[in-house]
Amino acid sequence: MDIKEIKSLIKMIMETDISEFELENADEKIRIKRGESQEIVHYQSPQQVITTHPMATQPEVVPAAGSPAALVPAPAVEKGESITSPIVGTFYRAPAPDAPPYVEVGQVVEKGQVLCIIEAMKLMNEIEAEYRGTILKICKENAQPVEFGEALFIVEPL
Amino acid sequence: MFHKILIANRGEIALRIIRACKEMGIKTVAVYSTADSESLHVRLADESICIGPPPSLQSYLNINAIISAAELTDAEAIHPGYGFLAENSAFAEICENCGITFIGPASEVMRLMGDKISARQAVTREGVPILPGTKEGVKDGNEALKVARKIGFPVIIKATAGGGGRGMKIVHSPAALPNAFATSRAEAQAGFGNPEVYIEKYCVQPRHVEIQILADKHGNVIYLGERDCSIQRRHQKLIEEAPSTVSTPELRKAMGEAAVRAVRAVGYNSVGTMEFLVDKENNFYFMEMNTRIQVEHPVTEMVTGVDIVREQIRSAAGLKLRYRQSDIKINGHAIECRINAEDPVKFTPSPGKITAYHTPGGLGVRVDSFVYDQYTVLPYYDSLIAKLIVHAETRDDAIKRMARALDEYIIEGIKTTIPFQKRVMASKDFIEGNVDTGFIERAVLE
Numbered sequence: 001m002d003i004k005e006i007k008s009l010i011k012m013i014m015e016t017d018i019s020e021f022e023l024e025n026a027d028e029k030i031r032i033k034r035g036e037s038q039e040i041v042h043y044q045s046p047q048q049v050i051t052t053h054p055m056a057t058q059p060e061v062v063p064a065a066g067s068p069a070a071l072v073p074a075p076a077v078e079k080g081e082s083i084t085s086p087i088v089g090t091f092y093r094a095p096a097p098d099a100p101p102y103v104e105v106g107q108v109v110e111k112g113q114v115l116c117i118i119e120a121m122k123l124m125n126e127i128e129a130e131y132r133g134t135i136l137k138i139c140k141e142n143a144q145p146v147e148f149g150e151a152l153f154i155v156e157p158l
Numbered sequence: 159m160f161h162k163i164l165i166a167n168r169g170e171i172a173l174r175i176i177r178a179c180k181e182m183g184i185k186t187v188a189v190y191s192t193a194d195s196e197s198l199h200v201r202l203a204d205e206s207i208c209i210g211p212p213p214s215l216q217s218y219l220n221i222n223a224i225i226s227a228a229e230l231t232d233a234e235a236i237h238p239g240y241g242f243l244a245e246n247s248a249f250a251e252i253c254e255n256c257g258i259t260f261i262g263p264a265s266e267v268m269r270l271m272g273d274k275i276s277a278r279q280a281v282t283r284e285g286v287p288i289l290p291g292t293k294e295g296v297k298d299g300n301e302a303l304k305v306a307r308k309i310g311f312p313v314i315i316k317a318t319a320g321g322g323g324r325g326m327k328i329v330h331s332p333a334a335l336p337n338a339f340a341t342s343r344a345e346a347q348a349g350f351g352n353p354e355v356y357i358e359k360y361c362v363q364p365r366h367v368e369i370q371i372l373a374d375k376h377g378n379v380i381y382l383g384e385r386d387c388s389i390q391r392r393h394q395k396l397i398e399e400a401p402s403t404v405s406t407p408e409l410r411k412a413m414g415e416a417a418v419r420a421v422r423a424v425g426y427n428s429v430g431t432m433e434f435l436v437d438k439e440n441n442f443y444f445m446e447m448n449t450r451i452q453v454e455h456p457v458t459e460m461v462t463g464v465d466i467v468r469e470q471i472r473s474a475a476g477l478k479l480r481y482r483q484s485d486i487k488i489n490g491h492a493i494e495c496r497i498n499a500e501d502p503v504k505f506t507p508s509p510g511k512i513t514a515y516h517t518p519g520g521l522g523v524r525v526d527s528f529v530y531d532q533y534t535v536l537p538y539y540d541s542l543i544a545k546l547i548v549h550a551e552t553r554d555d556a557i558k559r560m561a562r563a564l565d566e567y568i569i570e571g572i573k574t575t576i577p578f579q580k581r582v583m584a585s586k587d588f589i590e591g592n593v594d595t596g597f598i599e600r601a602v603l604e
């Protein structure tokens with residue numbers, strides 16, 4: 001299927017009230033799903049899988065199989081694992097207001113190393129790393145409230 | 159008045175409290191376990207904080223997490239609902255120490271009235287009748303036998319720290335007593351961590367009639383009539399009504415005034431319920447006091463027109479009661495069915511996804527529920543999913559209305575107690591008002 005064919009297929013579907021459409025043959029498979037204000041188009045060929053999630057009501061068109069990645073932005077796939085808060089409280093990056101933060105992005109942390117403090121009911125709870133890894137992202141800002149299960153750090157295990 | 163209240167509960171009572179707060183212009187904070195993230199109380203509150211994983215001990219009973227959540231959101235008061243931490247005096251005390259208003263009685267009053275032995279002593283001082291029985295825990299087998307002979311068999315041995323119908327043994331003869339006494343102590347230790355037991359006269363086929371009281375922080379106390387909760391299975395209420403079929407204006411006044419006297423004497427404030435046993439001669443005996451809002455409060459709301467949760471919040475905020483005793487009138491009759499996610503014959507829990515849901519409506523029908531179509535009933539918490547309440551001019555009309563409403567109620571995908579409650583509404587005994595606490599056992603055996 002080339003781009004023109006895909007475009008006219010989408011146009012045709014938009015003119016009906018079809019909400020989901022799938023077409024498969026020996027070489028290709030295309031699935032078009034309409035959900036409220038979003039169109040999701042999945043196009044799969046033996047070589048590549050391309051997914052787009054356009055925001056507006058207009059459908060975006062997927063390039064044909066084999067072309068290099070001139071893609072519309074796909075959601076970034078997050079690497080690493082998240083470290084979540086085991087309690088409800090306030091997140092602090094450092095042991096004291098004028099002290100340096102426990103960790104920075106890019107830093108390698110060892111198992112048992114303190115990553116941050118969560119203050120709950122006047123008690124400072126140290127949150128430790130459960131394994132060796134690299135800090136990819138710090139998800140909360142200093143002095144922000146956190147709830148149970150909320151992501152604090154994204155860490156790539158080493 | 160409070161600017162913001164945190165609701166330390168879930169399910170239908172959390173929704174009930176949020177509704178009252180919304181109507182009063184008070185902002186609401188919901189707390190929830192990870193299992194409840196799609197729950198209605200979370201969606202309808204202004205703010206919500208996840209406080210833990212599904213098990214209650216780590217979430218809805220997690221005092222640190224709840225107080226933390228209140229501090230993070232600047233909530234000035236916490237409403238504990240019923241169950242969970244509602245009658246936990248340590249929690250009430252921690253709130254007091256943290257400068258957060260606990261919507262309920264003061265911690266030391268809760269402690270006094272929550273302990274069955276000290277409560278019995280406190281009410282006796284005010285001339286409230288109690289079942290003949292021991293005023294303190296019974297120390298040993300010899301004393302137990304002496305006491306039981308004095309009271310007169312049959313007697314019931316109860317754990318001081320027990321509740322919810324657990325830790326109770328009926329003894330019909332002196333020969334059976336020593337063994338029953340020893341076993342009760344062992345069971346009480348195992349079940350509640352406290353082996354202390356006391357002995358009371360056992361009322362055969364008693365009615366469970368309770369008085370709703372409302373008190374402010376200025377010494378004003380009134381009663382809002384009675385409820386009859388005699389339809390119980392293993393001491394768990396399934397159907398409640400107001401007024402009671404045994405009630406007369408004189409009995410209501412006597413019980414109500416006794417409750418008010420006792421409650422005023424201990425310095426109680428907020429809402430509470432005094433439970434009585436009523437025997438065949440209409441003698442009433444104090445059983446225990448529940449120092450919280452109760453599941454069945456809607457039947458009292460329907461017959462008196464008083465919004466009990468709103469008045470509870472107003473009282474906690476230090477406002478005086480708006481009603482005098484003479485303002486309270488009982489109009490018509492109300493019945494409530496507790497719809498549990500349980501098998502209607504075996505009463506085993508039936509969690510799962512509700513695949514079709516449609517509530518009844520029409521004149522005099524009220525549904526207090528937090529479930530909705532496609533909602534998944536969780537296995538972690540109690541099985542109450544809805545309360546169906548009807549109000550009508552007479553008891554007969556209320557029964558017909560409840561039967562009609564139960565017929566209209568559609569809950570598919572899980573089992574519920576609705577078929578059982580329909581049978582009760584059609585039963586001759588219920589219609590004639592022959593309800594005592596043995597009702598369900600007899601019905602189930604038929």
